[in-house]
Amino acid sequence: MAMSCSTLLFAAEVGESALDLSLPLIVNQAQNAETVSLSDHQGKIIYLDFWASWCPPCLVSMPIMNEMRNRLQSQGLPFEVIAVNVDSDVEDGMDFLLDKPVDFIVLTDPQGETPARYKIKGMPTSFLISAAGVIEMKHEGFKQSDAAMIEKEILRLSELSQ
Template structure:
């Protein structure tokens, strides 16, 4: 009985620590944008955020970008933002890539040249995205590319926006 009580207490402490730690990790992310200005994820507190990790050499990453832009436009006035963090590439490579896209992206593109986010967030591949609630906590993790403006994704986003 005594050990069961200690085990239950440790589980509660661990769950609380993990939950707080998740928010702390995302809020501590800070990278330059394509203009060289530093952007911190705390700038988006109070918004639902789709945090996307991508690279120019990743076909599924490139394929999902137009649907991300449509999603951004659809929820632009609803407290929603997309932040796309490029993983490990030089700014000139990212800039050249963005100029070649058929769709102009109006959401922030940040540069994680050293791949810090891979270690901090345990990113296992690209693209990888996190849906963050208004408090900056991850409510869903997505591996692989998708059409972001399809119903399955918009239902999740709308549910978070309604909270």
């Protein structure tokens, strides 16, 4: 498949405009899967997270980010979490979500095209994207103690965009 010039030049580093992605929701994998794009949430601060069910730190991050997302949204912050599950077997990701459901958007990419475009080196890797669509933070791995730092950065971006 031919890659566009912007995809080839994209290094997924802080300061770059986030590359748009469009993937099906994990729950609607079977047929007529509804797709969600980053651009659908333009104007919001987005926490884009690449995760897999076989990656323990990824699983640690899911409930923490869910709680943070719900709390910040209830405070009126224009914030959304978009998680991309990269399990080659979609069922594995769905099994985890059935056990520990989350309220944010979970997309599926079993072919691994988007993590390749985002030059992922380890799992999980997350990107904090500003309301203007610029990557403001790239975070590899996840520990419970990282949540405070991520939230601080989200609040900083929120203040900047006001």
